[in-house]
Amino acid sequence: MSDGTKIYIAGHRGMVGGAILRQLEARKAGGEAIETITRTSADLNLTDQTAVRDFMQTERPDVVILAAARVGGIHANNTYPADFIYDNLMIECNVIHQAFASGATRLLQLGSSCIYPRAVPQPMREDALLTGVLEPTNEPYAVAKIAGIKLCESYNRQHGVDYRSVMPTNLYGPGDNFHPENSHVLPALIRRFHEAAQSGAEEVVIWGSGKPRREFLHVDDMAEASLFVLDLPKDIYAASTQPMLSHINVGSGSDVSIRELAEMVAATTGFTGRITQDASKPDGTMRKLMDVSRLADMGWRAGIGLEQGIQGTYEWFLKQDAANLRSA
Structure with a gap:
């Protein structure tokens, strides 16, 4: 980033926005x-x-990082689909x-x-x-996120700006x-x-069959990757994308x-007890693994292993748990 750059981080109190701000x-x-x-x-x-317009006109940032979103797991997506699609569409349209x-x-x-x-x-x-049908359990959220990609692509095409999108896998870490x-x-x-573990329970029941596979990325790695992509010279970024394919997997x-x-x-x-599955609960997509070869070719790879990341997140x-108990 050049000297004197004003950067607005939307969603700085969220897990990813907070990591980027740090x-x-x-x-x-x-x-x-x-x-x-x-x-x-x-x-x-x-x-x-109106509020977003007034804020942007007053602050006039050089760079905007849009990390704000309404997010949640399968239960939240199933319970509040209207909230998920409306809030995320409005945030993206207004900020972009x-x-x-x-x-x-x-x-x-x-x-x-x-x-x-x-x-x-x-x-x-x-x-x-x-290229196909979305996972029903989070379709409203996914549609909103696709719209965000297309907004960035469209403003680039029509107005010649440099709006980029990064698509992270499942994130975790401090601030979750x-x-x-x-x-x-x-x-x-x-x-x-x-x-x-604290109560001495003999069993923990997890949703679904336990067979779906998921990829996880530590939020500090995501923040590093986000700034890496943002810092790429325009010609290098453009060379790795296409006019109608401007997002990058992370x-x-x-x-x-x-x-x-x-x-x-x-x-x-x-915890040393039994782990059992509740097969009556939904699995969601059976596998979600990102192809990150494009980002790797640009020179970035994740550095925090899953076991290390889980340990740090648990600590x-x-x-936070201790702090909440002290303030109760």
Whole structure:
């Protein structure tokens, strides 16, 4: 990034936005002349077009990082489909358009691997987008994320700006949501196995068959990859994409079964009882592994292994749990 760059991070209190902000602040501490701009959701409602317009016109950022989104696991997606599609569409439309209207020529939008069809060849390549039917359990969210990609592509084509999209695999790490019903699979398992270990429970039941395979990426790796893609010279980025294929996959390049993941979490939390599956619960897509060869060819690979990442995330969870108990 050039000196004096004003960077607005939408969603800086979320897991990914927070990790990106930490890395940008580290750059500032290292001497880079960049200014980071943030607003909480209480200060700026990103679904409010007028509020976003006024904010962008006042701040006029050079770069926008769109990490804000309404997110959740299978249960949340099934329970609140209207909220997921409406909120995410409004956030993307408002932030992307008002960034353009205020003169921001560079933008990075963060999406999700759920944009790809349910029955797509594995690992999932970027050109699999819009080639088949989406996974029903998170289709509204996926449609909104696809719209975000197409917004960026369309503004690039019509207005000559440099708006990029990165599609991460399943993310985890410090700042994650550990809600027992509305969280993603890994933080949900960490909480469930922690509570079982603490209570001395003999059994933990996990959703589905345990056979689906998932890829996981630590949020610090995602933040590093996001800034790596954002920093790429325009000609290098353009050479790796196409006018109608402007997004890039970000992942670890390897996956594990949900059963294997549960066993890793059990070992980390100290749970020694039985792990059983509730086959009446949905599995979702049977496998979701990203093809990350394009990003690897550009020079970036994930650096935090899954076991190491789970251990660090559990330690962070314990600190938050202890802090909550002290403040109760």
